[in-house]
Amino acid sequence: MKRNFLFSCRKAFAFSAIVFTASIARPSGEAFAGAETIPFDDERWDLTNARKTEYLGRECIAGSAVLKNVEFEDGTIEVDMAFTGGRAYAGFVFRMRDPQNYESFYIRPHRGGLYGDDLQYTPVTNGISSWQLYSGEGFSSSWNTPHERWFHVRMEVKGEQARVFVDGSEEANLVIDRLIFGRSKGTAGVQGQADGTAYFSDFRYTPGGGPGFDPPVPAGREPGFITVWKISQVFRAGEVDVENGFDPALASRIEWRDAETDAAGLLDIARTCARTGREPDLVFVKAVIDSEKDRRREYRFGYSDYINIFLDGELLFSGNSAYRQRDPSFLGIIGLHDSVVLPLKKGGNELVILVAESMGGWGLIFQDATAAVFSEEVGKGWELREGFRTPESVLFDGKRGVAYVSNFDQYNFRNPAVPQYISRIGLDGRMKEIRWADGLANPTGLAMHGDRLFAVERSGVAEIDPDTGAIAGRNTVPGAVFLNDIAIDASGRVYVSDSAKNVIHRWDGGKWEEWLAAPDISNPNALLAFEGRLYIGNNGTGRLLAADIGSGEIYEVASLGPGNIDGIKPEGNGSLLVSHWEGELFRVAPGGATEKFFDTRAIRRHCADFDYVPGEKLLVVPAFFSDRVDSYRLGR
Numbered sequence: 001m002k003r004n005f006l007f008s009c010r011k012a013f014a015f016s017a018i019v020f021t022a023s024i025a026r027p028s029g030e031a032f033a034g035a036e037t038i039p040f041d042d043e044r045w046d047l048t049n050a051r052k053t054e055y056l057g058r059e060c061i062a063g064s065a066v067l068k069n070v071e072f073e074d075g076t077i078e079v080d081m082a083f084t085g086g087r088a089y090a091g092f093v094f095r096m097r098d099p100q101n102y103e104s105f106y107i108r109p110h111r112g113g114l115y116g117d118d119l120q121y122t123p124v125t126n127g128i129s130s131w132q133l134y135s136g137e138g139f140s141s142s143w144n145t146p147h148e149r150w151f152h153v154r155m156e157v158k159g160e161q162a163r164v165f166v167d168g169s170e171e172a173n174l175v176i177d178r179l180i181f182g183r184s185k186g187t188a189g190v191q192g193q194a195d196g197t198a199y200f201s202d203f204r205y206t207p208g209g210g211p212g213f214d215p216p217v218p219a220g221r222e223p224g225f226i227t228v229w230k231i232s233q234v235f236r237a238g239e240v241d242v243e244n245g246f247d248p249a250l251a252s253r254i255e256w257r258d259a260e261t262d263a264a265g266l267l268d269i270a271r272t273c274a275r276t277g278r279e280p281d282l283v284f285v286k287a288v289i290d291s292e293k294d295r296r297r298e299y300r301f302g303y304s305d306y307i308n309i310f311l312d313g314e315l316l317f318s319g320n321s322a323y324r325q326r327d328p329s330f331l332g333i334i335g336l337h338d339s340v341v342l343p344l345k346k347g348g349n350e351l352v353i354l355v356a357e358s359m360g361g362w363g364l365i366f367q368d369a370t371a372a373v374f375s376e377e378v379g380k381g382w383e384l385r386e387g388f389r390t391p392e393s394v395l396f397d398g399k400r401g402v403a404y405v406s407n408f409d410q411y412n413f414r415n416p417a418v419p420q421y422i423s424r425i426g427l428d429g430r431m432k433e434i435r436w437a438d439g440l441a442n443p444t445g446l447a448m449h450g451d452r453l454f455a456v457e458r459s460g461v462a463e464i465d466p467d468t469g470a471i472a473g474r475n476t477v478p479g480a481v482f483l484n485d486i487a488i489d490a491s492g493r494v495y496v497s498d499s500a501k502n503v504i505h506r507w508d509g510g511k512w513e514e515w516l517a518a519p520d521i522s523n524p525n526a527l528l529a530f531e532g533r534l535y536i537g538n539n540g541t542g543r544l545l546a547a548d549i550g551s552g553e554i555y556e557v558a559s560l561g562p563g564n565i566d567g568i569k570p571e572g573n574g575s576l577l578v579s580h581w582e583g584e585l586f587r588v589a590p591g592g593a594t595e596k597f598f599d600t601r602a603i604r605r606h607c608a609d610f611d612y613v614p615g616e617k618l619l620v621v622p623a624f625f626s627d628r629v630d631s632y633r634l635g636r
Contacts, residue, residue, distance in 0.1 A: 035076070035206040044068055051194050056082055056150060060201040063194030066096060066187050067205070073185035078154045078204040083109040083197060085147035090192030090200075091120075092155055095179075097186040100127040100274075103179055105155060105164060106191065109198070113144030117331075119164060119173055122361075123180035126274040132304045132323075132361035133268055134180065135333045141174045150201065159183055161213045171519070177216035180268075217542035220561035224371025224602040225265030226351075229285045230256040234273050237280040237356050246310040246352055254284060261365075266334070269355060269362040280306070282356035285364060289351055291344040298369040300336040306356035307364075311342050311349060322358055334363055371602040378597050381618065381631030382429030389420065391622035391629055393485075393567075393609035395446035395453070397466060402426060403611060403620055404436075405629055406443040406455060413442055414458060422446075422455060422464070427618060429631060437469035445485035445527070445609060449492060456486045456496060461507075477505050477512050485566075485609060487527035487534060489549055495534055497524040504536065504547075516547060520554050526609065528568040528576070535576065537565025544568070544578060544588060558592045560584075566607070571634075572614035579607040581624070597634070605630070 038044060040052065040061045050063035060082075077092050091106030102124050111118045117140040122131040131140075143166055151167040160179050163172035188205060192198040221227075232254040240250065261267045267285065275281050291297070301307075305322035308315060317340045323332045342349070355364050374380075392408035405423040412418040422437040441457040448454070452472070453464040460476040460483070477483060482500035489495070494507040495515070502522050506515035522540020529535075529549070535557065536545040544557040544565060563580030571577050576588045583600035585607055600607065606624040612634075613620070619632040 035204055037202060037204050038067070040065065040200070040203065044070070045189075049194070053199070055199040056148065058150065058199075058201045060199045061190075062192065062196060062199050064093075064189070064191045065200075066093065066189030068187070070187045070205070071185050072157075072188040072205070072207065073183075074158045075208050076154060076156050076204070076206040077188055078152065078202075078206075079190055080150045080152055080201040081107070082150045082199045082201075083107075083145060083147055085109060086195075086197040088193060088197035089120075090198035091153070091190070092188065093124075093191045094155070094157060094188040095181060095184045095186040096188065097184065101125060101181075102186060103162075103181055103184075104129065104191065105162075105174075107143075107145055107153075107166075109145035109147065111145075113142050116140060116142045118143045118145055119166070121162070121164075121174065121176045121179075125180075125268065125270040128270040128275060128357070128362055130180075130268060130270060130361035130363070132332045133266060133334050133363040134361070135331075138175065138177045143173050156211060158209060158211075158213055161216060163213070178219065214541070215559065217559055218561045219263035220563065221263060221265045222367065222371075222601040223373045223599050224368035225261065226287050226289075226366045226368075227261045227265060229259045229261075229267060229287050231259040231267075231269070231272055232256060232284040234276055234281050234283055236276055237282050240282060240354075242308050242315065242354060246313045246315070248313075256286070259285065265365050265367065267364045269357070269364070273362070275357070280356050280358045281362075282306075282354055284352055284354055286350060286352040287366075289342070289344060289349045291346055291349060293346050294344065296341050296343050298339055298341050299366060300339045300369045301364070301366045302334040302336050302338065303353075303355055303364050304332055304334050304361045305358050306354075308354040309340055310352040310354075312345075313350075313352075316340055316342065323360055332360055334361065334365060336365065336367060339369060367602060369602060372605070373596075373599040375595070375597050377635050379633040381633055383628060383630050384425060384429050384431060385628040386431045387423065387434035388622075388627045388629065390624055390627065391423075391608070392444050392624060393446045394611040394620045394622050394629065395448065396427075396611045396613050396620065397448060397453075398613075399451075400466060402432060404446055404453060405622060406440075406446055408442050408444055408624075410625070416441075422453075422469070424469075425629065427613065427616065427620075433469075437464050437471065439471060444483070445496075447486045447488050447494075449488040449494075454486055454488070454494070456483050458483065461486065461494065461496060475507065479514075480505070484525050485527045485537075487529040489529040489534070493549075495527055495529060497527055497536070499523050499525055499539070502540070504534070516552060516554070525581075526565045526568045526578070528570070530570055535568050537568060537578070539564045544576075556592075558586075558588045558594050560586055560588075560594060567609040567611075569610065569612040570614075571612065577610075577612050577619070579610055579621075581606055581608055583607050585610075585619070585621075598632070 050061045050065040087110045089106045096102035120140045154165045162176040164174040166173045190200045309317040389407040390410040393406040396403045409420045419439045421435040424432040424436040443455040445456040453466045455462045463473045484497045484499045487495045496505045502518035503514045504516040526537035533546045538545045547554045566581035567579040569577045578586045585597040608622040608624045610621040621630045
């Protein structure tokens with residue numbers, strides 16, 4: 001096992017943090033008054049790791065350079081860049097405290113806009129560039145980088161946030177809601193390889209607050225993560241033999257210290273430990289899992305780059321997640337992609353994990369896959385699993401005493417050969433008719449008005465007779481891209497969210513209009529027309545919005561954290577019930593205060609577009625991929 005691990009690490013592609021070998025003078029308090037272009041031949045640059053050259057008619061540099069005697073906290077950094085099209089990683093360094101600790105943004109021009117990571121933010125901590133730990137929304141984004149021409153890049157930094165604008169874009173190409181070093185300060189500059197693949201020209205630096213940022217969406221962690229660990233000192237991988245289990249003699253050498261994860265459950269080991277050199281290093285982390293009885297429990301985990309999992313000294317799992325080690329295109333991005341079943345005994349169980357690093361980030365996430373959290377106000381009701389095909393929306397019909405369930409049928413999306421349907425169920429959890437209204441095209445949101453049922457399809461809205469299930473008509477929405485939810489106000493005006501087009505369409509009885517649109521509306525989903533307002537799940541910002549139906553004026557109601565707002569219903573006491581599709585249900589009070597009723601994300605139980613029956617205090621939830629509908633009682 002040790003031999004295989006060392007062999008795999010030697011094969012890993014050795015791209016890591018750019019190390020600035022020159023010493024950087026400490027800040028002297030100098031500040032520039034307003035924006036200033038600083039030519040790269042200015043004496044304020046440390047050009048130890050750069051070379052001056054000419055490219056596409058401009059004097060420029062290739063490589064890495066940092067400003068001397070500058071303390072950058074908030075402000076704007078700008079530069080012109082050009083790429084040849086070869087593999088490159090070039091951009092900004094900022095808030096650099098020392099050559100081993102700084103914030104970093106760079107562009108991967110060779111990704112071609114296909115993989116969502118052409119633009120990358122990552123911290124560099126103790127010399128480790130942790131891009132494998134910080135990827136996806138808020139850390140990386142897609143942009144098809146031009147080759148062999150100059151373009152402008154601007155980064156705005158304030159507090160714990162930053163955003164990047166590329167090639168004259170008016171909207172940010174990358175929004176960074178959470179800088180990993182938080183509020184910090186240090187010097188700034190550019191980073192890149194001096195191999196002729198990337199060039200910099202016309203650097204500008206503007207200190208000061210600059211434009212404001214919207215408050216970031218609060219970080220949210222799924223239940224079940226182990227968040228408190230003990231961590232060992234660093235060992236060189238070649239010095240440790242774990243082939244036959246966790247040797248007690250090795251355990252006696254370990255010096256344990258406390259380590260905690262971040263708000264998302266990630267243990268970034270580089271924040272505690274530094275590398276010893278180019279040879280792979282490893283640490284051990286441990287935690288005690290208490291179990292009320294003997295049982296087998298599944299845990300999901302992610303890691304970078306290599307892992308051994310021991311329970312009470314016995315080796316249960318060994319894996320390799322290093323760059324390009326699972327297939328030629330494998331990046332090694334951390335995520336909950338692996339699982340292990342731990343044979344827990346009653347009482348305390350010592351979990352020890354070896355985590356080794358070769359490049360790209362040193363980290364671990366570990367989650368109990370059976371964890372679900374319910375408040376004392378929630379009581380579990382019935383479960384119905386009969387005949388559903390990706391149930392997306394539930395609507396209660398009080399006149400007929402039934403609930404309708406739209407079957408989106410994810411696996412036949414836009415397949416004209418396979419029609420979808422709406423089911424009818426009773427509030428007792430029994431199926432009445434599986435294919436009650438048939439011949440629909442991937443229905444999602446449901447609404448009732450004037451004794452008619454309306455269902456959103458891919459290109460418009462279907463009108464259905466609630467007594468027979470027959471489709472009475474269809475109304476096409478011009479220019480629709482991905483229609484999602486529907487709401488109807490007291491005057492009969494129909495509102496449909498278009499999640500892909502960033503639009504709320506409105507039907508006034510005679511024509512459709514794009515009533516609300518970007519930039520105010522971003523990836524809208526759930527809708528509720530209630531008391532003169534249209535409530536909107538604005539998933540592009542992670543916020544619940546309300547729009548005045550008369551004026552269209554928009555204001556924020558609440559920020560619910562990461563997730564897709566998929567259902568909004570009045571609770572009957574002035575509060576709203578709001579769901580995250582991923583598996584959360586919230587109560588939002590009139591003043592915007594929120595409390596969580598349940599969280600089933602860890603067990604992968606979705607909470608799509610639910611309905612609530614106030615008289616019964618019954619919540620009916622379509623669980624989407626689980627092909628089931630669940631019920632809960634509130635206020636038990």
